[in-house]
Amino acid sequence: MTSRARAALLVGYAAATFMSFPHPVGDRVIDWGLICGWLSPALLILGLRGCAPRSAAKLGFAAGLLAHGAILHWLYIVSVVYGQAPALMGLLGPLGMGAHAALFVAIFAAAFSWFASRGLASPWLAALLWTSLEALRALGSLGFPWATLGYSQHENIVLMGVVRYTGVYGLSFTLVLGGASLAEAVADWRSGRRPARRLWVCLAGVAAIAACGVLSIAGASTSGDSSVRVAVVQGNIDQGIKWDPEWAERTLVQYEELSRRAVAEGAQVVVFPESAVPGALNADANLRYRLAQLARETNATYVVGSVAVETEPGLPWRKFFDSAFVLSPEGRFEDRYDKSQLVPFGEFVPFRAWLGWLFQAVARGMATDGVTPGPGPRAVSLPVRRPGLDVVPAGVPICYELLFPDLTRRFVKDGAALLLAITNDAWYGRTGAPYQFLAMTAVRSAENGVWTARAANTGVSAIIDARGRVRSQTRIFESGLLVADIPLRPPPLGGTFYTRHGDLFVGACWMGVLGFGLVAGLRSVRATGDE
Numbered sequence: 001m002t003s004r005a006r007a008a009l010l011v012g013y014a015a016a017t018f019m020s021f022p023h024p025v026g027d028r029v030i031d032w033g034l035i036c037g038w039l040s041p042a043l044l045i046l047g048l049r050g051c052a053p054r055s056a057a058k059l060g061f062a063a064g065l066l067a068h069g070a071i072l073h074w075l076y077i078v079s080v081v082y083g084q085a086p087a088l089m090g091l092l093g094p095l096g097m098g099a100h101a102a103l104f105v106a107i108f109a110a111a112f113s114w115f116a117s118r119g120l121a122s123p124w125l126a127a128l129l130w131t132s133l134e135a136l137r138a139l140g141s142l143g144f145p146w147a148t149l150g151y152s153q154h155e156n157i158v159l160m161g162v163v164r165y166t167g168v169y170g171l172s173f174t175l176v177l178g179g180a181s182l183a184e185a186v187a188d189w190r191s192g193r194r195p196a197r198r199l200w201v202c203l204a205g206v207a208a209i210a211a212c213g214v215l216s217i218a219g220a221s222t223s224g225d226s227s228v229r230v231a232v233v234q235g236n237i238d239q240g241i242k243w244d245p246e247w248a249e250r251t252l253v254q255y256e257e258l259s260r261r262a263v264a265e266g267a268q269v270v271v272f273p274e275s276a277v278p279g280a281l282n283a284d285a286n287l288r289y290r291l292a293q294l295a296r297e298t299n300a301t302y303v304v305g306s307v308a309v310e311t312e313p314g315l316p317w318r319k320f321f322d323s324a325f326v327l328s329p330e331g332r333f334e335d336r337y338d339k340s341q342l343v344p345f346g347e348f349v350p351f352r353a354w355l356g357w358l359f360q361a362v363a364r365g366m367a368t369d370g371v372t373p374g375p376g377p378r379a380v381s382l383p384v385r386r387p388g389l390d391v392v393p394a395g396v397p398i399c400y401e402l403l404f405p406d407l408t409r410r411f412v413k414d415g416a417a418l419l420l421a422i423t424n425d426a427w428y429g430r431t432g433a434p435y436q437f438l439a440m441t442a443v444r445s446a447e448n449g450v451w452t453a454r455a456a457n458t459g460v461s462a463i464i465d466a467r468g469r470v471r472s473q474t475r476i477f478e479s480g481l482l483v484a485d486i487p488l489r490p491p492p493l494g495g496t497f498y499t500r501h502g503d504l505f506v507g508a509c510w511m512g513v514l515g516f517g518l519v520a521g522l523r524s525v526r527a528t529g530d531e
Contacts (some may be wrong), residue, residue, distance in 0.1 A: 001050060009047030010063040016040040017067035021154035022439060023432035024476075031435075033152030040067075040149065041179035044105070044184060045112070045126060052118070060109025064102030069094045071147045074431035078346070082239045082427055093345075100144055118520045123180035123202040128512040130176040131169050135506040138404050141373075143345050145403055147436070149175055152441040160468050161216030162209060163447045166505035169403045170209070171443075173509065178206045200261060217467055228384055228392050228484045230269045230420070232455035232463070235276060236479040237457075239426035248278040252258030252287075256294055258481050262470045263298040264529040265483040268384050269392070270298075273457040274305040274322065274399050274424040281325050281414035282336070292331030301382050302327040303396060304424045305455075319372040322347065324396040324422060328383045335381060338374025339398040340406055346400075347371040377407055379416040392417055392488065395450075399423040402441050405503070412448040412499045417488035419445065419452040426458040433459050434476055443467040449496040451486045472502040 016039040022031040022141040044063065048056045049197040056498030075093030079085040106131055115121050115129075121208055130149075153159050162170040173484045188194065241247045255277070259270050281304065294303055308321040322339040342348050348370035379393040395411025395418075395426045402408060402421055411419060425434040438460045445452040446468030454462045459476035463484045474480045494500050 002366060005049050006059070009043050010059060011066070012214060013040055013043035013047060013063050014067035014070065016043055017149075018148070019072045021071060021119055021147060021432060022297075022435035024430060024435065029435050033154070034156060037149060037152030037175050038182065039127065039178050040152075041130065041176045042182040042186075044109070045180050045183040048109050048113060049307060051109075052115050052179075054230065056113035057106045057110035061099075061102045063210035064105030065095070066100050067105075068101035068147060071432075071436075072097050074428045074433040077429040077431065078427045078505045081429065084186070085367070091111040093136055097144055097146075098263050101137065101147065103439060106136055108133050110273055112511050115516060115520060120516055120520055120523075123177050123184060123207075124512075125516050126180035127173045127177040128237070128509045128516070131173045131509045132513050133287055133508065134172055135169055135503060135509075138406070141342070142350055143404065144344070146278060149174060151436070151439050151443060154442050154468065157469075158210050159213045159215070160446050161213035161218075163443060164449060164470070164498055165212075167409075167447050167498050167503055168443050169405075169503065169506050169509070173505075174206060174209045175203060177209075181206070183264050191324050199368045220375075226389055227465070228237050228268055228382075228386070228418075229266050229390065229483065230271060230418075230453045230463075230486045231259075231265070231267035231481055231483040232271045232453050232461045233258040233262060233273075233481045234456060234459055234461045234474050234479055235273065236477060237276075237336030237426070239424075242275075242276060242426070242457075243455045245278075251276075255481065258296060258479065259300070260361065262481050264482055267483050268386060269301045269382055269420075271420050271422065271453055272304045273455045273461075274324075274422045275307060276305045276422075276455075276457065280309040280320075282325075282333075283309045284471060288333065291327060292333075295327045295329055296331040299329045301329055301384055303380075303394075303420050303422070305398070308338065320370075321374060322371050322376075322398055322399060324420075326380050326382070329385055334383060337380050337396050337398075338377065339371070339401060340374040340376045341401045341404055343400045344372050347466075348373075377401070377410040377414065379414040393407065395419045395445075402437070405444065405447060405498075406455065409448055409495075409499045410504065412450055412489070412495050416450065418450050418486050419448075421452050421454040422456075423454070424457040424461070430476070434458075436461055436474070438470065442470055447496065448499045451490045453482075453484070453486055 004073045016036040020033045020036040020040055023028050041075055071096040076090040079093045080087055080090035111129055112126060113127055125332060136149055148168055150168040153171045184199055198245050227296040236324055237251050262270050281287055304325045306325055310319045321411055324337045325333055326335040328334050344350050379395055382392040382394050384392055395416035397408050428434050441454055444462045449466045451466055452464040459474045461482055462473040463471045463482055465471055472482050
């Protein structure tokens with residue numbers, strides 16, 4: 001293969017990866033993931049064909065950086081436009097986080113080439129290896145699993161049922177298995193060979209996974225025996241003025257008016273976006289009184305995104321939390337959930353002792369210092385006034401937490417009958433990020449078999465059913481609301497297989513990779529003995 005042809009294939013991989021996720025073009029949103037999600041791994045594998053592991057790693061890193069740096073271009077807006085960082089620092093966001101994803105592409109490229117040199121490269125190995133490495137991107141406080149390949153299939157009604165068992169990683173596995181099979185077929189065609197029998201076995205595997213997805217969806221109930229009428233309100237408060245004291249009153253009035261409209265349409269629960277109210281709700285008596293009055297006036301339950309501030313005796317600093325407060329129809333504050341998975345360099349600076357001089361947390365409007373993580377996901381109890389239904393357990397994942405499949409499932413495993421996802425996507429501007437985030441939220445619903453009401457400050461707010469289908473959504477950067485009867489989690493009470501057992505599928509993929517590694521080791525020993 002000529003260097004020009006190899007470069008074209010790898011650039012094609014980057015382009016296909018970029019187009020695997022939704023992006024706005026004018027008033028439309030372009031989403032070609034149903035096709036490009038399969039082409040992306042196929043082009044990468046073709047572009048790496050014949051490379052030694054070291055060369056494959058370098059090429060894989062470069063291609064991955066091009067792909068993910070382009071996808072994450074919105075980080076420039078986050079850091080420069082709203083974070084007020086220098087333009088040079090703004091470039092470090094897409095490049096730095098793009099390099100994080102590219103590192104895993106490089107490892108995949110090197111490992112696949114190493115196995116290929118031992119005659120073990122196959123679509124099954126590619127799928128096992130890709131899925132195992134992709135799951136690593138979500139681990140730890142520095143995890144950043146944006147643009148996981150499986151999200152490209154968020155509108156694939158055939159495959160989405162798979163996530164009830166495997167999480168989003170089952171979609172990634174299927175895409176790479178199919179894409180690698182396509183790459184092998186192209187390589188056979190170019191060399192004049194007939195497709196090997198194992199290629200048909202791989203394609204049969206893709207078909208079997210698709211059949212399982214269809215059967216899973218067909219057997220899944222999307223509505224339980226009871227429901228609650230929920231409203232999500234979208235205040236559309238620009239990030240540049242969100243924490244301006246002069247806008248505080250106008251912000252509150254906006255949310256009060258939207259809430260009254262929602263209750264007039266029958267809403268029993270009204271959900272505000274992340275950090276919707278301008279202040280710390282637990283520390284501002286006037287703000288608490290204002291919202292308590294609203295709850296009593298409208299006779300509704302409220303879930304309010306707000307900052308929480310706590311002090312400890314003897315300590316000179318305060319702790320800031322990104323929280324969701326539950327307010328009863330009687331005006332009592334019943335519960336509070338604190339966000340536990342924080343945004344690196346957004347809500348906290350990793351290794352502050354070494355990097356604090358260079359970086360500041362972007363979310364300085366909500367906290368004078370870094371945000372403190374909460375103890376972890378759990379269900380909160382929503383008091384509702386309805387015959388036969390007094391309390392509704394709900395999970396309230398806050399913004400960044402929705403990127404993490406295992407974290408979100410723990411809300412449902414703890415008993416949540418629905419998800420109330422609150423976020424502030426104003427940071428992203430008019431980029432693909434709000435739509436990509438919506439796609440991730442839809443997959444979270446499908447994984448756990450629960451409906452989700454998503455409240456976003458500037459959009460996209462949405463109602464998503466238990467199969468991951470977006471039933472209704474708002475337009476971005478417009479104020480508005482959505483009201484819907486949300487069915488509570490249907491049986492089985494333990495939730496989906498994924499909810500109950502987590503990432504067993506990823507563990508199985510790692511076992512498969514180790515199995516291939518064992519075979520490679522035995523072949524090396526046998527070859528050494530023959531010499």
